[in-house]
Amino acid sequence: MKLTKLHCAVLTAIAASGSLYAEEEKKLDRATVEVIEVTATKRTESIQEVPVTVTAITGDNLETLGVSNFDQYVEFLPNVVFQGTGPGQNEIYIRGAATTQTNISVSSVQALQPSVAFYLDEQPVSMQGRNLDIYATDVERIEVLPGPQGTLFGASSQSGTVRLITNKPNHDGFSAGFDTSTSSTTGGDMSNSVEAYFNMSLSDSLAVRVTAYNDHQGGWIDNILNVPGEGGYSGSAEVISRISGGALTNPENVSITAPQNHALVEDNFNTADYAGARFGLAYIINSEWDLLVQHTQQSLDTEGVFSYDPNLEGESSTNRFTPENNNDDFGLTTWTLAGRLEHLDIVYTGGYLDRDINSTIDYTGYTNGGSFSAYYVCNYSGIPEADQECLDPTKFYKEATSSSRMTHEFRLNTSAENRWRVTAGVFYDSQELSTVGQFKIANTEKFPDLARTLAGNEGINSNGGPFPSEVSFVNDVSHTIDQIAVFGQFEFDITDTVTASFGARWYQIDDIYKGATTGDDVSGRLRAFGDGSDAALTEFFGAEDAEKYKAAIASGQLETSLLDNNGKLTVDDTIIKASIDWQVTDNMMLFTSYSEGFRPPVTNRVGGGAAKIQEGAFEGFRIPVYSTTDSLDNVELGFKSTLFDQTLRFNATAYYSKISDLQTSRYDPTNISFLVFTDNVGDAEIRGIDGDFTWVATDNLIISGAFSFIDSELTSVNDQLDGIAPSAGARLPYSAEFSGNLQAQYFYPIDKDMTGYINGSISYTGDRLAGMTMDAYMIEDATNLIYGTGSGLSIQKESDDYKGVNYQDRNGEAFAGGRYIQDSYILANVSFGVTNDEWKAEIFIDNLTNESAILYIDTQQYTPKVVSNRPRTIGFRFSYDMY
Numbered sequence: 039m040k041l042t043k044l045h046c047a048v049l050t051a052i053a054a055s056g057s058l059y060a061e062e063e064k065k066l067d068r069a070t071v072e073v074i075e076v077t078a079t080k081r082t083e084s085i086q087e088v089p090v091t092v093t094a095i096t097g098d099n100l101e102t103l104g105v106s107n108f109d110q111y112v113e114f115l116p117n118v119v120f121q122g123t124g125p126g127q128n129e130i131y132i133r134g135a136a137t138t139q140t141n142i143s144v145s146s147v148q149a150l151q152p153s154v155a156f157y158l159d160e161q162p163v164s165m166q167g168r169n170l171d172i173y174a175t176d177v178e179r180i181e182v183l184p185g186p187q188g189t190l191f192g193a194s195s196q197s198g199t200v201r202l203i204t205n206k207p208n209h210d211g212f213s214a215g216f217d218t219s220t221s222s223t224t225g226g227d228m229s230n231s232v233e234a235y236f237n238m239s240l241s242d243s244l245a246v247r248v249t250a251y252n253d254h255q256g257g258w259i260d261n262i263l264n265v266p267g268e269g270g271y272s273g274s275a276e277v278i279s280r281i282s283g284g285a286l287t288n289p290e291n292v293s294i295t296a297p298q299n300h301a302l303v304e305d306n307f308n309t310a311d312y313a314g315a316r317f318g319l320a321y322i323i324n325s326e327w328d329l330l331v332q333h334t335q336q337s338l339d340t341e342g343v344f345s346y347d348p349n350l351e352g353e354s355s356t357n358r359f360t361p362e363n364n365n366d367d368f369g370l371t372t373w374t375l376a377g378r379l380e381h382l383d384i385v386y387t388g389g390y391l392d393r394d395i396n397s398t399i400d401y402t403g404y405t406n407g408g409s410f411s412a413y414y415v416c417n418y419s420g421i422p423e424a425d426q427e428c429l430d431p432t433k434f435y436k437e438a439t440s441s442s443r444m445t446h447e448f449r450l451n452t453s454a455e456n457r458w459r460v461t462a463g464v465f466y467d468s469q470e471l472s473t474v475g476q477f478k479i480a481n482t483e484k485f486p487d488l489a490r491t492l493a494g495n496e497g498i499n500s501n502g503g504p505f506p507s508e509v510s511f512v513n514d515v516s517h518t519i520d521q522i523a524v525f526g527q528f529e530f531d532i533t534d535t536v537t538a539s540f541g542a543r544w545y546q547i548d549d550i551y552k553g554a555t556t557g558d559d560v561s562g563r564l565r566a567f568g569d570g571s572d573a574a575l576t577e578f579f580g581a582e583d584a585e586k587y588k589a590a591i592a593s594g595q596l597e598t599s600l601l602d603n604n605g606k607l608t609v610d611d612t613i614i615k616a617s618i619d620w621q622v623t624d625n626m627m628l629f630t631s632y633s634e635g636f637r638p639p640v641t642n643r644v645g646g647g648a649a650k651i652q653e654g655a656f657e658g659f660r661i662p663v664y665s666t667t668d669s670l671d672n673v674e675l676g677f678k679s680t681l682f683d684q685t686l687r688f689n690a691t692a693y694y695s696k697i698s699d700l701q702t703s704r705y706d707p708t709n710i711s712f713l714v715f716t717d718n719v720g721d722a723e724i725r726g727i728d729g730d731f732t733w734v735a736t737d738n739l740i741i742s743g744a745f746s747f748i749d750s751e752l753t754s755v756n757d758q759l760d761g762i763a764p765s766a767g768a769r770l771p772y773s774a775e776f777s778g779n780l781q782a783q784y785f786y787p788i789d790k791d792m793t794g795y796i797n798g799s800i801s802y803t804g805d806r807l808a809g810m811t812m813d814a815y816m817i818e819d820a821t822n823l824i825y826g827t828g829s830g831l832s833i834q835k836e837s838d839d840y841k842g843v844n845y846q847d848r849n850g851e852a853f854a855g856g857r858y859i860q861d862s863y864i865l866a867n868v869s870f871g872v873t874n875d876e877w878k879a880e881i882f883i884d885n886l887t888n889e890s891a892i893l894y895i896d897t898q899q900y901t902p903k904v905v906s907n908r909p910r911t912i913g914f915r916f917s918y919d920m921y
Contacts, residue, residue: 070684071732077181077203081451081461086678089537089619089629091691093730093744094181101217101878101917114801116746116777117184117728118198121894123905124344125255125310126171126366126395130154132184132198134724134750134773135670135695137702138810144714146395146439146473147513147555150703151637153670155187155194157201158334161372161389162445164194165469168395170368171338173312176235176249178203184728185672185693186635189525189541189615192465196635196670197695205235206330207247207320213237213921221913224888225354227256227306229913243322250315257306258909259346264357266296267826269350271357271402273297274823275428278411280846285412287423292416294428297359297402308342327377338366343400345896345903348829349821353890353906360400360434368393383451391443401433403899404479406820409650409709414480414510436509439473462526468518475513515553515560515643522546527615535621546610551641560643564605567591567598567646567663574603587646590660596646598663600639607664609638626679635670637701640716649710655841656709659758665716668701690729697722700752702763702810705898719763719810720755722770724748738785745778761841761855763810768836774804774862788872797869804862808895812840812855819847821901829902831895832859858902863891865907877918884911 075082085094093115121136122128132154145168155164163170174180180202187195214236221229231253239245266272273296279289286292314336321329341363347356372389405411412418416428449463527541552561559578566578570591575584590596600607617631645663649656676691699718704710730744750770755763769775779801786794808814814833822828837855846852866887871880885907894905 071680071687071734081454086680089617090183090631091185091674091676092181092183094179114744114779115182116744116779118182119772121772123896125340126338126364127168129169130200131772133693133695133726134748134770135197135697136770136772137700137719144475146437146471147475147515147643148640148703148714148716150640150701150716152194153196153637155191155199157199158370159204159372160374160387161370162192163370163391165441165443170393171366172202173251173253173314173336174202175233175251176205178205185674186633186670188613188635189527189543192523194637196637204316205247207237207245207318209239209245211239215917215919217917219913219915221911223256223258223911224909226258226909229256230254245320247318248315251312253312255310257308257342258354259308259342259344260305260355261299261302261307261342261358262350262355263303264297264299269825269827271297271824272826273428273431277406277820277823278416278428281407282409282412286416286418286426292426292428295430297430297432299357299359302358302361308344310340313337330374332372334370336368340364345905348831348902348904349825349827358400359402359432360398362398362400364397366395381453386448388446393441395437395439397437399435401435401477401479402431403901404433405431406824407900434478436476437473439471441471443469457531459529460526465523465525467521471517473513473515476509477511478508480510511556513555515551518550520548536618538618539616541615542612544612546608547638549607549638549641555643558644561605563645564601565603568601568605569603570598595658596660596663597666600664607639607641609667625681626677628677630675633672637668639664639666640701642715644715651709655758655761659710661710661715662717665701665718666699668697668699668718671696685734686731688731690727692727695724718756719759721753722750723753724750740783743778743780747776748773749775761837761839762812764812764836769807771807771809774806776804778802792872792874794872800864800866802864806860807834808858808860809897812836812857814856814858815853816840817897817900817902824901831902832861834859858895860892860895863889865889865891876920880915882913882915885909
């Protein structure tokens with residue numbers, strides 16, 4: 039049992055290991071690898087007998103690995119990556135199926151659906167916008183299913199599914215335990231955690247289980263004093279003028295006020311605190327039926343940022359000008375009624391998730407990349423050149439988001455003993471999101487009327503309340519996604535050793551997007567497009583613009599056919615999965631499968647809007663009303679083997695995936711729109727091999743590892759993204775061509791009651807590319823102008839000309855096209871401990887070599903910020919269990 043947060047544990051599935059020990063993990067007489075039971079096909083089966091790629095690790099083994107945070111967990115599952123800007127702000131990608139991340143400040147508004155589904159037990163908890171970040175405590179096991187799992191697990195299982203399976207109340211009597219740790223990070227603050235659980239059988243038929251946890255993660259990033267001329271933010275009137283289309287007459291002579299952060303200077307200001315509890319009740323109704331009800335309540339509070347500014351000295355320093363925080367609270371209630379009716383196993387399961395997010399984000403960098411930059415921060419219109427000035431660019435964003443998700447699933451299974459077996463069910467899902475985002479993007483101190491003009495409606499929000507006077511732009515939207523699906527899977531034993539299966543899922547998704555952004559009625563826009571009549575388009579857009587929209591729709595440049603006359607978007611389809619497996623021997627299985635996955639369309643706030651500058655790559659461009667469904671078709675061939683008298687397990691899979699109409703997030707305020715939107719970049723292919731092994735070398739030594747080879751490429755790019763997105767043949771972002779890890783655990787007896795052990799691990803992650811836009815040279819130029827120095831980050835050149843209007847350097851020459859490289863790195867961990875049947879004490883060193891790895895490069899504010907791992911951390915853990 040180990041304290042781990044979800045985005046750690048999710049990736050902990052250290053598929054590599056599958057598992058490390060036999061049933062009695064703490065005894066030295068084990069000589070075979072453990073058999074793990076999984077429910078990857080919604081039946082309970084041995085992991086070695088499931089004819090799909092699945093990796094898993096038991097809750098007991100989470101502790102054995104000796105790692106305690108996200109940066110370490112992710113390294114042990116090479117075909118899975120987490121990308122994002124900190125706790126509660128990450129996305130999961132599996133097997134290289136990734137595109138550009140959504141800006142966290144508008145992720146809730148944009149509501150791009152994740153490509154990887156996340157489940158807590160039977161409940162899907164993937165959410166539009168930000169993925170839910172559940173702290174993994176009192177865990178039975180974690181399962182990771184790479185490749186499309188849509189037939190059984192739904193829409194967001196496009197490239198895989200991650201399942202966190204918790205320990206349930208049991209009826210065996212009383213048990214309890216706790217786990218605590220404390221640690222010190224090089225150059226950072228102390229961290230500490232505590233978790234406790236107890237299980238009690240109240241009667242022969244009723245049992246309860248309660249788990250509680252609190253984890254404080256100390257910071258290591260320093261918010262240092264901003265010193266212009268020494269790598270700090272000095273600003274540049276030249277940048278502001280250029281991206282604003284030459285707004286300033288003579289920018290090199292315009293004075294500019296650098297932002298100040300004296301009051302916010304603080305060491306180790308990036309803290310994260312997880313606190314919560316889970317309550318479970320299990321009731322045996324009779325010999326055939328039982329009921330499980332669980333409730334999880336959690337709060338996640340972070341301060342500061344988890345990235346550094348590469349233009350500053352060192353790898354733990356940043357300049358921030360607004361106090362930043364993220365408060366993410368959720369409550370999740372789930373229920374499962376299971377029983378048997380004649381020859382059928384019946385399951386009804388459901389859940390209700392309620393989540394609230396409140397955030398404040400420093401948005402000062404917005405000035406670096408928007409065509410309204412001069413308007414927001416400079417005093418220039420109608421003013422003599424000598425009197426023009428640009429003011430303090432400090433900006434911020436505040437978000438208040440409430441979301442909920444209700445699901446119901448009813449399914450049945452025929453007996454596993456039959457030669458033919460059926461799993462069939464019906465699924466209903468309703469997600470609702472309401473968000474208000476308030477931006478200070480204008481300088482309200484000197485231009486107080488500007489904010490009120492931009493806010494519109496005299497600063498009144500949709501609920502009738504006033505926005506603060508400093509707010510200059512507002513998103514106020516709601517988003518509802520309703521889904522119904524029918525699914526089934528049929529398996530047939532052709533012979534005693536060969537089994538074929540076929541599965542299908544029909545689904546219908548209704549997407550309702552309502553609300554407004556400053557100056558634009560999103561609801562009215564969608565209703566006009568959905569109606570499509572001359573009268574409706576003319577009434578909303580005006581006669582002149584209506585003709586342009588009608589022409590764009592008629593030419594096929596704008597797709598509106600999925601909208602009804604109320605603006606509701608509806609999509610339905612059927613996806614399939616087929617496989618065949620051959621049990622070659624009792625210890626080896628071969629399997630092959632074909633599967634399909636998808637993500638639903640995404641509605642854009644300003645769909646149909648024309649690029650501001652209709653030249654070059656943007657001639658005729660209009661923002662899509664919605665991005666269309668992107669689909670992933672996958673073929674794989676794999677084997678599973680347990681060799682040498684059950685002492686070696688080796689599994690591997692080769693796969694080929696084809697992605698059509700790949701969805702991506704776009705932010706291009708210079709030429710198109712200052713609002714982020716979603717587009718379909720084109721098609722892609724991914725080829726790869728992943729595998730894992732566990733070897734019980736001796737009774738005292740266990741060695742395990744995993745590897746992943748990924749070869750991804752864009753095979754076609756939409757014409758209107760030519761020169762902006764990488765060209766055909768380019769790699770997809772975020773996934774390395776090769777990643778791998780090795781782990782070793784050595785045990786030695788101390789006396790008859792105690793065992794000592796040493797755990798060690800090393801992982802390698804290759805180079806990865808950042809994002810799907812070739813704007814690195816342009817961003818590097820802005821960084822030099824704003825900070826007086828470059829970032830020093832590696833760039834892969836991919837084009838001699840980054841196409842687009844106004845994308846020229848200070849000498850008027852076109853920028854080359856390129857993307858930042860997230861450089862390769864190696865991480866190592868080690869731990870030493872003593873254990874017996876009741877307690878365990880351990881000293882651990884994470885990030886032994888104090889490597890500063892580039893986990894993610896965030897360019898959303900037009901200068902790069904680097905998300906890195908925690909420096910070397912030394913600590914002590916102690917756990918105690920009684921039964």
